[in-house]
Amino acid sequence: MLTPDSQSKTSSKDIASITGTEYKYGFETVIETDDAPRGLNEDIIRFISLKKKEPAFMLEWRLKAYRNWLKMSEPTWASVNFNPIDYQDIIYYSAPRKKPVLKSLDEVDPEILKTFNKLGIPLSEQKLLSGVAVDAVFDSISVATTYKDKLAKIGIIFCSITEAIQKHPELVQKYLGSVVGYKDNFYAALNSAVFTDGSFCYIPKGVKCPMDLSTYFRINNADTGQFERTLIIAEEGAQVNYLEGCTAPQRDNNQLHAAVVEIVALDSADVKYSTVQNWYAGDKNGVGGIYNFVTKRGLAHTNAKISWTQIETGSAITWKYPSVILKGDNSKGEFYSVAVTNNHQQADTGTKMIHIGKNTHSKIISKGISAGKSSNAYRGMVKIDKKATGSRNYTQCDSLLIGKECAAHTFPVIEAKNNITQIEHEATTSKISEDQLFYCQQRGINEEDAVAMIVNGYCKEVFKELPMEFAVEAQRLLDISLEGSVG
Amino acid sequence: MLKIKALTVNVEGKPVLNGVNLNVNPGEVHAIMGPNGSGKSTLSNVLAGKSEYQVISGKVQFSGNDFLTLSPEERALQGLFLGFQYPVEIPGVSTENFLRTALNEKLKYEGKEELDAFDFQQLLSEKLQQINMDKSMTDRSLNQGFSGGEKKRNEILQMLVLDPKLTVLDEIDSGLDIDALKQISLGINQYKSEKNAVILVTHYQRLLNYITPDFVHVLMNGRIVMSGDYTLAQQLEEKGYEWIQAEPAVA
Ligand SMILES: Nc1ncnc2c1ncn2[C@@H]1O[C@H](COP(=O)(O)OP(=O)(O)OP(=O)(O)O)[C@@H](O)[C@H]1O
Ligand SMILES: [Mg+2]
Numbered sequence: 001m002l003t004p005d006s007q008s009k010t011s012s013k014d015i016a017s018i019t020g021t022e023y024k025y026g027f028e029t030v031i032e033t034d035d036a037p038r039g040l041n042e043d044i045i046r047f048i049s050l051k052k053k054e055p056a057f058m059l060e061w062r063l064k065a066y067r068n069w070l071k072m073s074e075p076t077w078a079s080v081n082f083n084p085i086d087y088q089d090i091i092y093y094s095a096p097r098k099k100p101v102l103k104s105l106d107e108v109d110p111e112i113l114k115t116f117n118k119l120g121i122p123l124s125e126q127k128l129l130s131g132v133a134v135d136a137v138f139d140s141i142s143v144a145t146t147y148k149d150k151l152a153k154i155g156i157i158f159c160s161i162t163e164a165i166q167k168h169p170e171l172v173q174k175y176l177g178s179v180v181g182y183k184d185n186f187y188a189a190l191n192s193a194v195f196t197d198g199s200f201c202y203i204p205k206g207v208k209c210p211m212d213l214s215t216y217f218r219i220n221n222a223d224t225g226q227f228e229r230t231l232i233i234a235e236e237g238a239q240v241n242y243l244e245g246c247t248a249p250q251r252d253n254n255q256l257h258a259a260v261v262e263i264v265a266l267d268s269a270d271v272k273y274s275t276v277q278n279w280y281a282g283d284k285n286g287v288g289g290i291y292n293f294v295t296k297r298g299l300a301h302t303n304a305k306i307s308w309t310q311i312e313t314g315s316a317i318t319w320k321y322p323s324v325i326l327k328g329d330n331s332k333g334e335f336y337s338v339a340v341t342n343n344h345q346q347a348d349t350g351t352k353m354i355h356i357g358k359n360t361h362s363k364i365i366s367k368g369i370s371a372g373k374s375s376n377a378y379r380g381m382v383k384i385d386k387k388a389t390g391s392r393n394y395t396q397c398d399s400l401l402i403g404k405e406c407a408a409h410t411f412p413v414i415e416a417k418n419n420i421t422q423i424e425h426e427a428t429t430s431k432i433s434e435d436q437l438f439y440c441q442q443r444g445i446n447e448e449d450a451v452a453m454i455v456n457g458y459c460k461e462v463f464k465e466l467p468m469e470f471a472v473e474a475q476r477l478l479d480i481s482l483e484g485s486v487g
Numbered sequence: 488m489l490k491i492k493a494l495t496v497n498v499e500g501k502p503v504l505n506g507v508n509l510n511v512n513p514g515e516v517h518a519i520m521g522p523n524g525s526g527k528s529t530l531s532n533v534l535a536g537k538s539e540y541q542v543i544s545g546k547v548q549f550s551g552n553d554f555l556t557l558s559p560e561e562r563a564l565q566g567l568f569l570g571f572q573y574p575v576e577i578p579g580v581s582t583e584n585f586l587r588t589a590l591n592e593k594l595k596y597e598g599k600e601e602l603d604a605f606d607f608q609q610l611l612s613e614k615l616q617q618i619n620m621d622k623s624m625t626d627r628s629l630n631q632g633f634s635g636g637e638k639k640r641n642e643i644l645q646m647l648v649l650d651p652k653l654t655v656l657d658e659i660d661s662g663l664d665i666d667a668l669k670q671i672s673l674g675i676n677q678y679k680s681e682k683n684a685v686i687l688v689t690h691y692q693r694l695l696n697y698i699t700p701d702f703v704h705v706l707m708n709g710r711i712v713m714s715g716d717y718t719l720a721q722q723l724e725e726k727g728y729e730w731i732q733a734e735p736a737v738a
Contacts, residue, residue: 434538435575441559442535442569443589443645444596453588457579457628 036093042066045193048093052162052196055169065182065192072186078348079377079409080317082291085256092194092227118480147211155204158213161229164200171202175233179262179299179325187258187319188295191227195260198229203238203269212241212467228259234269234304243470245276256291257315263298265306267328271298272307274466276474279314281345289316289345296320302328302357309465311474312339312347313481321379323352326360326388333362336462338474340455340481341374341406350379350411355388355421364395367459369478370406371485377409386417393422399429400458402451402485452479488513488684489534489653494545495709496526496533503529505709506545511653514681518695518720519688521706522728527688528572530706531657535569536562549653564596566652570642570659572688577629582641583611585629586648593649614647618674635662643674654678655686660694672697692724705731 049059182192282289298306308322324333335351353362399408440450496504536559
């Protein structure tokens, strides 16, 4: 295997000989430029790998993923509708570009500023998020570096996936694709072939991460990529809270986003992953929104625990099922979700809990809220293996409808192959009634605030899983997402 | 304070109120009685601004302002409180949180400073004591799983906290046991002042034994057919409504 040192000297020729193919036309010249040409083929993948200074095993893996992807077709089972995506019309690599630097917040789109203010994002962060040149008082880079050094002292690695591939190839090679293989599904295969961004997090044996990862890094991570790859490894007895995402609305010129997140929780490790997703949902007619097709999965070894919490308010289309494979005995999996859809948004989300070990427990709390003309589907699978005796699942799946034109669907699948298990499933569908709104109004609370209050109450169980600050922001985010949903 | 003039209201095309006149001044207690389906709740809901009632003609003035063009929340903020005959349940929203939100909306509207959680707690526990209600009730979701009597008591609690100018209580006494009736009456009597007014919609004289009304009105066939003092309630208790129909209408 290549060490980090030797790989940086690896020339493009070596990679070609390793993977046994030759460069096609134009590749040599392309390498000089910053952007790959539009479209996808093996050369493009080589280009990405080379640009990222990756060791050979990565290129090999990417190519295998690509070849596999060619044989796959887009899944059609989700309850979402969209026009076909032209995969040859995407630029799969472009060099990081500096955002245009603005002189002051006055130059920022007033609509965006309004949202920032409603979310309560401090001025200094607003500037960073919108690319305004910042004064020395608040330097996010230095803040980030300080924390990174602190973490490094206790052996925690927290860096970009690109940096991890270069500096910690042994960890990457061991764990990348170990939970979500490149054959897993169409989008995961595509992601494996072409990912260029993402995060890497490694918590060594017995270490409890002293801070919530990524809260301090929010600003740096605000520039997320089209194909992100995140890998979180918690060794035996390690513990970490990982936060991803940003409540501020995120726009992107790329319509398709296909991320993969893998979590490995070794024996007795405890990983909590929270995310807020607020990609641009398109205008009121659903035009221009982002398609967010994500594969998130965790593998829990003996006595380990993996917990997913997600607040989904953005995207035109969301396709996302954070899952846990409860491989080790006594392992635990949790899924807490709030998915809000308004206007023409479509969300098909849920979870899978795969019980393989004995006495494994899983818990699913899903709150779907639909307003406008949107559609919101919950898709959940609880699979209990023959050997997973003494296992338990509790599922609570609630849908809340606001208005008359929206839809909610639930598709629970329960597969239990042994009868020494306990499965509880509760589902409710409710509506915010005219009478409830009138009652609130009669007490002086206007309709919009009343909806916000009722929705926040409805989501309390999930919000309490989020770190305090994040929960407050998530609440405000929900209020904003549902603006204009009544009356 | 409240002036209702020749108010005519349809519900789903069907006339329900047919020229109601009523004047309420600060410091007064009015009782409205009348048979089932005579339009008592309709009148209350129209005052509060419920949308499915179509006002065909007539006027409602509150503190000199035209009330009918205002949104329900605006009317509430101006000082109208309606205690509902059937309070709705709102799961997930605690009574305390709901009430604090409502009170702060009112304070904001009046240009006053909002109460923080601590100050609100204090106010709330004072009001809870006035009607002998347990604090644990306000930790629960609004009205969810409350018994009929508990819901009514919760309406009175809200009235006490919001301290409105005009309170309309729609059958606040139905479904209450004797002790609850006494406590609720005590709450209403403590609320009553020279500055505010109360309209009690009721079927029974027993509530009026605890709260003496200045006026009793009989609503029948969509209009107030008779008005009098509290002795009218006693007469109704004895004779029912049939004898009134024989009498000429009183405006
Ligand atoms: N939302 C509605 N839709 C249809 N009809 C209605 C509606 N609200 C009231 N009505 C009708 O209007 C009439 C008056 O009803 P209202 O509830 O005002 O009577 P009430 O005097 O309060 O009766 P009760 O003493 O039984 O409470 C009834 O015939 C009722 O059926
Ligand atoms: Mg009634």
